[in-house]
Amino acid sequence: EADIYQTPRYLVIGTGKKITLECSQTMGHDKMYWYQQDPGMELHLIHYSYGVNSTEKGDLSSESTVSRIRTEHFPLTLESARPSHTSQYLCASSAVPGQGTRSYNEQFFGPGTRLTVL
Amino acid sequence: AQKITQTQPGMFVQEKEAVTLDCTYDTSDQSYGLFWYKQPSSGEMIFLIYQGSYDEQNATEGRYSLNFQKARKSANLVISASQLGDSAMYFCAMRRNTGNQFYFGTGTSLTVIP
Numbered sequence: 001e002a003d004i005y006q007t008p009r010y011l012v013i014g015t016g017k018k019i020t021l022e023c024s025q026t027m028g029h030d031k032m033y034w035y036q037q038d039p040g041m042e043l044h045l046i047h048y049s050y051g052v053n054s055t056e057k058g059d060l061s062s063e064s065t066v067s068r069i070r071t072e073h074f075p076l077t078l079e080s081a082r083p084s085h086t087s088q089y090l091c092a093s094s095a096v097p098g099q100g101t102r103s104y105n106e107q108f109f110g111p112g113t114r115l116t117v118l
Numbered sequence: 119a120q121k122i123t124q125t126q127p128g129m130f131v132q133e134k135e136a137v138t139l140d141c142t143y144d145t146s147d148q149s150y151g152l153f154w155y156k157q158p159s160s161g162e163m164i165f166l167i168y169q170g171s172y173d174e175q176n177a178t179e180g181r182y183s184l185n186f187q188k189a190r191k192s193a194n195l196v197i198s199a200s201q202l203g204d205s206a207m208y209f210c211a212m213r214r215n216t217g218n219q220f221y222f223g224t225g226t227s228l229t230v231i232p
Contacts (some may be wrong), residue, residue, distance in 0.1 A: 033220070040207065042224040088161055094220075105213070106153055107220055109163035 003027050006091050006110035013081055014118050021076045021113045023091030032074040033107065035090040036060060043090065049074055081117045089113045121145075122210055122223035129228050131200045138185070139195040139226045141210030147171075149215040152193040154184065157207040157225070166208075169193055171215075200230045 004025040013019060025032065030051045035043040035058075045058030049068040063085070064078050074093075078085055092107040121144040131137035143152065152169040169177045169184045177184040185194040197204055210223040 040225075040227065043209070043222045045220075090161075090163065092163070104151070104153075104165075104168040106151075106165045106168060107163075107211075108165070109155075112161040114161065 004091065004093055004108050004110040006089075006113050008113060009111060010114050010116075012116045012118065015080075015082055017081050017117075019078050019081055019115070021089055021091075021115070023074045023076070023110055024072050025074075025093040025108070025110075026072060027093060027095070027108065028071065029093035029095050029108075030071065031094045031096060032068065033092040033094075034058070034064075034066060034074070034076050035092065036062065037088045037090060037112075039088070047076065081115075083117045086115060086117050089115060122212055122221050124210055124223035124226050126226045127224070129226055131197075131204075131228065131230055133202060133230055133232050134199055136196060136198045137200055137228065139197070139208050139210075139228065141193045141195065141223060143191050143193065143210075143212050143221075145191070145212065145214070147214055147216065151213040151215065152184070152186070153211040153213065153220075154182070154193075154195045155209045155211060156204075157209065159206070163209070167195065197228075202230050202232060204228060205230045 007022045032049045034047040037043045044060035046062040047066040049055045090112045091110040094107045095105050123142045150171045154166040156164045167179045167182045169186045181198045183196045207225045209225045212221050
């Protein structure tokens with residue numbers, strides 16, 4: 001059973017608000033990821049981290065920012081939300097080779113946050 | 119550049135029948151991993167099956183099997199004895215073992231008909 005959590009699950013807010021989407025994992029994984037996904041569409045990688053104090057932008061340009069101060073925590077922040085940010089945001093983590101208990105090193109996903117900006 | 123292609127945006131299958139979801143990938147790497155995930159309407163991503171690039175046998179996990187054809191760079195998912203609960207989006211993904219980056223396909227929406 002994957003131990004990766006996201007809060008809130010659903011969020012409806014007005015334009016211009018600052019929001020933080022939380023993501024935590026208890027598996028000790030070094031690698032964490034944020035994906036943005038519109039309903040029924042593909043996943044777009046927007047941020048990833050290979051460890052504490054390491055963050056990189058993904059393939060899809062995003063106005064959001066992330067931080068990685070602790071291994072288990074990878075929050076995503078939008079300073080000023082807009083309707084174009086309406087989407088589902090999925091957080092994931094994976095072990096590096098040799099760190100996990102098996103060789104798959106698959107990505108474990110959180111339940112997602114469905115964000116609606118009015 | 120790495121690329122995952124899923125050419126079937128939507129598929130329908132009769133309950134209890136088998137269905138194959140296609141996935142091809144493009145990489146020059148020799149070492150990589152291939153994954154399939156299921157995403158029900160609730161939104162979570164569920165890991166189904168894994169195939170390593172050096173695995174000679176096709177992976178199987180219960181009703182799921184992966185038809186791995188390395189020379190053709192294809193990794194099709196076969197679901198046997200479809201159930202209504204199999205209705206979902208299915209994503210093929212590849213992980214580069216160098217750098218551990220993941221790449222996802224655009225997904226296939228599977229509908230199981232009673």
